[in-house]
Amino acid sequence: MELSKIVIGGMRFADREVAVATIRAAIDAGFNYLDTSPCYCRESEEENSESWVGTAVNHPDYRDRVIISTKCAPGDGGFGLGEFKPEGGFGVRSSQQLKQVFNQSLSRLNMDRVDFYHLWTTHTLEQLEEAMKPGGWYEGVMEMSDKWDHLGVTTHGNPDTITAFLETGKFETVTIPLNIINRTRESILKYCLKKGIKVIAMNPFSGGFLAQIPELKELALRYLMSFENVYPLIGFSNVEEVEYAKWIQDTMKDWTMSFDEMIKRSKELLKTDDNTCTSCGYCQPCPNDINVGASLSYYNIYKYMHQESAKAAFKEKQWEDGLRLDKCTYCGLCASRCPNHLPLMDIIKEANEILYK
Numbered sequence: 001m002e003l004s005k006i007v008i009g010g011m012r013f014a015d016r017e018v019a020v021a022t023i024r025a026a027i028d029a030g031f032n033y034l035d036t037s038p039c040y041c042r043e044s045e046e047e048n049s050e051s052w053v054g055t056a057v058n059h060p061d062y063r064d065r066v067i068i069s070t071k072c073a074p075g076d077g078g079f080g081l082g083e084f085k086p087e088g089g090f091g092v093r094s095s096q097q098l099k100q101v102f103n104q105s106l107s108r109l110n111m112d113r114v115d116f117y118h119l120w121t122t123h124t125l126e127q128l129e130e131a132m133k134p135g136g137w138y139e140g141v142m143e144m145s146d147k148w149d150h151l152g153v154t155t156h157g158n159p160d161t162i163t164a165f166l167e168t169g170k171f172e173t174v175t176i177p178l179n180i181i182n183r184t185r186e187s188i189l190k191y192c193l194k195k196g197i198k199v200i201a202m203n204p205f206s207g208g209f210l211a212q213i214p215e216l217k218e219l220a221l222r223y224l225m226s227f228e229n230v231y232p233l234i235g236f237s238n239v240e241e242v243e244y245a246k247w248i249q250d251t252m253k254d255w256t257m258s259f260d261e262m263i264k265r266s267k268e269l270l271k272t273d274d275n276t277c278t279s280c281g282y283c284q285p286c287p288n289d290i291n292v293g294a295s296l297s298y299y300n301i302y303k304y305m306h307q308e309s310a311k312a313a314f315k316e317k318q319w320e321d322g323l324r325l326d327k328c329t330y331c332g333l334c335a336s337r338c339p340n341h342l343p344l345m346d347i348i349k350e351a352n353e354i355l356y357k
């Protein structure tokens, strides 16, 4: 089955009833790939995203129309290698642990097999090495190869790291954060297109910020829809959101705004004439593993969209995406590489003052 252009994220359902209605509406709308995980919406062993997905799709009208994907991680969700936490699918370091977590997912989903299995939240080469070591994650997943059809990887790594992951030749899809104000990983799209690797774009509305201005919300989704091999992953939380995405999909054929015009208009909506960071990622890598573009996307939301909550979101996500802006030593390397010639030392200083306050 070919992937639909818009795919379904299973991480934002309020309860079982909403999950079942939303998932079925999304499949009826033609969205045919559903991404879940052991930790999404987890209230208990019985009530969680995987079991709700099972209830929604184990039905003669639905199972054959949807690709199911779940996953587990050798890491701790951030950049480390955590302890084994099977209920959430983290710290899966041995083939035995992989089998335990994979079987747990099958049992919650009430399925014999899944279509996709993902190496999850793997952001660094060290985490990849851990997954690929003898007796580790990969060996376990290969021992269960009768239980899945395709492998993918889900990562917040930088473009070079992602390329190294994909060069292993093991993965058919890569799931990465990508949106109109966090474009740090756009540079891998060409590589993926050449290699026939599908790019699943998570975080399309930047944690919901972009959805707060209707025109920006539309631009955010249409921006992702405009790439040939990008599949926006939307964490639908209700049927109305499904209907909105279907409308976007159905009207893409009439959409005439160019890519550059969309970027320009999104900046206008962010109400700034300042030359702002577009999160293009060209300033990477940073010797302190800071993802300047990702960090400054929170700063931009706070400063230009006047969203106070960007500060809390930034603090909560300090483990992710190289957001430790406080580790900056002001070496100037990023500024020397920025194609927008941003006064980055001043901007990083101000961002540090604002975001950690």
Ligand code: SF4
Pocket: 285, 286, 287, 288, 289, 290, 292, 327, 328, 329, 330, 331, 332, 333, 334, 335, 348
């Ligand atoms: S100035 Fe800061 S963010 Fe930029 S490369 Fe140096 S340490 Fe990294």
Ligand code: SF4
Pocket: 184, 276, 277, 278, 279, 280, 281, 282, 283, 284, 292, 293, 294, 296, 334, 337, 338, 339, 340, 341, 342, 344
């Ligand atoms: S600081 Fe410059 S190079 Fe770095 S992500 Fe932002 S716009 Fe791109």
